[in-house]
Amino acid sequence: MRLGINLGYWGAGMDGDNLAVAQEADRLGYDVCWAAEAYGSDAPTVLSWVAAKTERIDVGSAIMQIPARQPAMTAMTAATLDSLSGGRFRLGLGVSGPQVSEGWYGVKFDKPLARTREYVEIVRRAMSRERLTYEGEHWTLPLPDGPGKPIKLTVHPTRPHIPLYIAAIGPKNLEQTGEIADGALLIFPAAEHLEETALRHLRAGREKAGLTMDGFDVHPTLPLALGDDIDALADIFRPYTALYVGGMGSRKQNFYNQLAQRMGYEKAAAEIQDKYLAGDKAGAAAAVPRQLIDQTTLLGSVDRIADRMKAYAAAGVTTLTLAPAGFTLDERLAALRAGVEALERAELA
Numbered sequence: 001m002r003l004g005i006n007l008g009y010w011g012a013g014m015d016g017d018n019l020a021v022a023q024e025a026d027r028l029g030y031d032v033c034w035a036a037e038a039y040g041s042d043a044p045t046v047l048s049w050v051a052a053k054t055e056r057i058d059v060g061s062a063i064m065q066i067p068a069r070q071p072a073m074t075a076m077t078a079a080t081l082d083s084l085s086g087g088r089f090r091l092g093l094g095v096s097g098p099q100v101s102e103g104w105y106g107v108k109f110d111k112p113l114a115r116t117r118e119y120v121e122i123v124r125r126a127m128s129r130e131r132l133t134y135e136g137e138h139w140t141l142p143l144p145d146g147p148g149k150p151i152k153l154t155v156h157p158t159r160p161h162i163p164l165y166i167a168a169i170g171p172k173n174l175e176q177t178g179e180i181a182d183g184a185l186l187i188f189p190a191a192e193h194l195e196e197t198a199l200r201h202l203r204a205g206r207e208k209a210g211l212t213m214d215g216f217d218v219h220p221t222l223p224l225a226l227g228d229d230i231d232a233l234a235d236i237f238r239p240y241t242a243l244y245v246g247g248m249g250s251r252k253q254n255f256y257n258q259l260a261q262r263m264g265y266e267k268a269a270a271e272i273q274d275k276y277l278a279g280d281k282a283g284a285a286a287a288v289p290r291q292l293i294d295q296t297t298l299l300g301s302v303d304r305i306a307d308r309m310k311a312y313a314a315a316g317v318t319t320l321t322l323a324p325a326g327f328t329l330d331e332r333l334a335a336l337r338a339g340v341e342a343l344e345r346a347e348l349a
Contacts, residue, residue: 001313001348002031002320003339006062006221007050010041011193022050028340032090034062034221034321042068044077051085056095060090061184061323062221063167067096067107071119071139072300075126078162079155087158092185093119094167097249109253113176116136120164127162131249165168165219169255171201171260178205183217183319188256189287190295191311194220201317217277218318224298224305224335225325233300234293236325238285241293245269246276246284265292298322298342310322311321 005025007018022033033054035046043061051059058080064074074091082089084247095116098109101342111290126132134141141150165183168174184202191302199218206213223240225233244256250289251273260269268289276284312320324335343349 001309001317001343002319003029003059003343004032004034004060004221004319004323005030005038006034006220006323006335006348007046008323009036010046011039019050020052020329021324021332022057023054024100024336026054029338030057030336030340031319032058032321034060034092035066036062037068038096039100044081047081047089048084051081051088052057056088058088058090059085059163062092062165063094063096064092065096065099065100065105066093066116066119067105069108071122072132072141074119075123075153076155078123079127079153079157082157082159083155083159090163091123092165092167092320093123093347094185097254098331099249099254105147106225111137113172114267116173116322117176117180120166124164128159128160129156141291153278163217165217168198169259174198174201175205175208178202178216179209180205182215183219185220186220188296189220189222189312189317190263190309191277191315191317192295194312194315195318196260197262213316216318216340219321220312220317221321221323222296222298222341223323223325226302226305226331226335226338227300230285230294230299231290234290234297237293237297238288239281241288241296241336242272242276242281242284246272247281263292263295265289268292294344298339302345304340305338308347309346310344313346 030284035043035049037043043064047059095112101107101109115138122134129152131152132141133150163182165185166177166181168177169184223237227233245260248256255258257269257273271287273282298308322339324332326332326335
């Protein structure tokens with residue numbers, strides 16, 4: 001099992017330390033460094049900066065939002081980043097959510113599965129450097145009855161195939177991801193529930209495409225915090241879990257709330273959402289079960305984290321991306337080093 005690092009959103013208060021974290025991950029042998037975007041920092045700018053300041057580690061977008069860019073623009077960005085980084089770029093895509101898609105980008109959040117499938121097809125076609133033509137429900141290239149003509153990408157990516165990942169949570173999205181992508185980016189993954197919440201759907205998609213899980217990257221992200229007091233460590237992530245389960249998306253369209261329900265936390269998920277949407281963020285955080293946090297993070301000593309890593313590897317995870325927690329740079333770097341030590345103790349390196 002390989003390790004990755006997730007820097008999260010630029011502008012989240014730890015910007016001055018993020019480059020040092022990425023460089024230490026590069027030195028320690030981490031496989032990939034991801035950066036996110038929502039409605040603040042964009043991922044490609046951050047990744048180009050990190051790639052310029054590192055030597056070996058891959059850089060990946062987790063995620064570049066589909067409503068933010070035309071697919072041909074995404075292909076251009078991916079090819080450019082792959083070229084500039086010497087073949088170290090991984091393209092992670094996702095549809096975002098209805099609030100961001102419609103409120104920030106002005107793009108209707110409808111038919112996300114069909115839109116994603118067409119988007120991936122166009123991006124891959126463009127990156128292959130064939131003349132770009134496409135006829136679909138959401139995109140037609142070139143536009144008919146106009147001056148447009150089929151054009152091919154002028155940039156030569158370093159590699160003929162840039163790895164493409166999709167951020168997926170729901171069963172249908174997971175199945176399609178298994179069918180059309182090279183890997184799945186998972187969030188709030190519990191090793192105990194990974195088969196029923198993710199793996200069986202990904203496997204069904206691979207089978208639909210006539211493929212196996214061999215070579216497919218099952219790639220969850222987990223926060224990591226070192227310490228002896230598990231309750232205190234879990235409390236660090238209460239606001240984070242409450243935000244996603246309670247306030248990410250609308251009451252009817254909160255994919256993280258639905259995931260918590262599928263993991264057996266129906267009552268708690270409803271309480272967290274009710275309190276969060278009522279403005280009681282502290283109450284929502286207090287309502288998050290400690291077990292839910294413990295199952296979706298890596299908490300405790302190096303040995304305890306190693307045991308959890310074994311469970312994820314046994315469940316089918318191929319790359320485990322860590323979000324090292326800490327109030328100082330030294331604490332984050334210590335968590336980063338602990339991740340490598342735990343992987344070695346688990347005999348997974």
